[in-house]
Amino acid sequence: MIDVDAVTQRAIDVLKRNDRGGYTIPTDGLYPYQWNWDSAISALGIAEFDLDRAWQEIETLMSGQWDNGMVPQILFHTEAEGYFPGADVWNCDGPVPSSGISQPPVAVTAARLIWEKDTSLGKSRMEALLPKLRCWTDWFMRWRLDDKGAVFTRHPWEAGRDNAPDWDKSAARIDTSGVQSYIREDTKHVNSDHRPTQKDYDLYVWLLQLGRDVNWDDGAIAENTPFKVADPLMTFITLRAVRDLHALCEAFGQNTDQLAEYITVLEAGVDSIWNPEIQAYDSRDVQTGEFAGSLSCGSYLCWYAGVDRKEMRGQLRNALSRTKYPVASYDIQGAVFDPHRYWRGPTWPCVNLLIGIGLADFGVPEEPKLRRRIRELVAENGFSEYFDPITGTPAGGKSFSWTAAAWLRWARFDTHSD
Ligand code: DGY
Helix, strand or coil: CCCHHHHHHHHHHHHHHCECCCCECCECCCECCEEHHHHHHHHHHHCCCCHHHHHHHHHHHHCCCCCCCCCCCEECCCCCCCCCCCHHHHCCCCCCCECCCCCCCHHHHHHHHHHHHCCCCCHHHHHHHHHHHHHHHHHHHHHCECCCCCEEECCHHHHCCCCCHHHHHHHHCCCCCCCCCCCCCHHHHCCHHHCCCHHHHHHHHHHHHHHHHCCCCHHHHHHHCCCCEECHHHHHHHHHHHHHHHHHHHHCCCCCHHHHHHHHHHHHHHHHCEECCCCEECCEECCCCCECCCCEHHHHHCHHHCCCCHHHHHHHHHHHHHCCCCCECECCCCCCCCCCCCCCCCECHHHHHHHHHHHHHHCCCCHHHHHHHHHHHHHHHCCCCEECCCCCCEECCCCCHHHHHHHHHHHCCCCCCC
């Protein structure tokens, strides 16, 4: 029997302990700064017990927005020990020391969901945020859209799923031998078997160098980079963000014509990432057109983006029948499945929260079942970063903000029996 109140209190404690004053770090040690989509998901959890502080989380994130609209993946508000690559390595000059890439725009959707909790209290805060959120979306549509309308990533860290099998084929074509020497810090905090490999890191640092060498000029990077992968998670989260902006702008009496056009473009992009061979949404290398062949947690974000597809409903039923703790970051029957290594197999409650939001929007009957599995997983194994999808064994960092948020916003509610 789960003691929901006790777990809920522990989740609140995690978020409060990770609060650094206006922003929340993902976890102490491993990730000591403000991360973009981590913060957005944390804000959803914080909104369950402190609405004002939830707004502040998004506002602090947006304070790092660059003049060109980009909102960085990491904001280095203070100096901290134990993280590589720090602000000096990125060498960016935004309003807050930052990395030079972005992350999936969950913050737009989080802002809408927080505003919906109390629209009168949130009115002036949303009015101040809206132009910034629009500007970020414009940046995605200008710099991250492929010719078919899907959203691509130029760095695995930007996609949020650092070492997903989605990037393997594209990465294999890149010669990273000119990479600078560097010392990893992540494996000093957690088991290296749970983290990306050295080869993965070489690519991350090599792509960082490529951006830094041209002072993070989007046009110059676009011309030079060999890494452009259109990805379901990025495409679905961006489409959802644009739909939410459209709804917000309507509510605030603003013109929505351009947003409506964006939606049409992105909906076409969604069709372009359907891989009939695996009967799922899949990543596609923008330059070669080749699919990755990866059924990932990103594939299941279609509903979150307002896209229902019967084949994906079938995939969801399979995921629920094949393992105790779905949805795994990569298909547990996939060729390179690894139950512990970061985005190559473990189950991440944070992404399941987003999948759950989408399923609930469509009333998909499996949503309560998925929620219950994640509820058991977290209640029994704690607020780790990710978990073995078969045994539930915790992996990665401990006391993780977005896992606590997934509990508070979603997993703790038990509205069914299965
Ligand atoms: C890291 O440093 O491991 C992060 O995932 C980058 O966002």
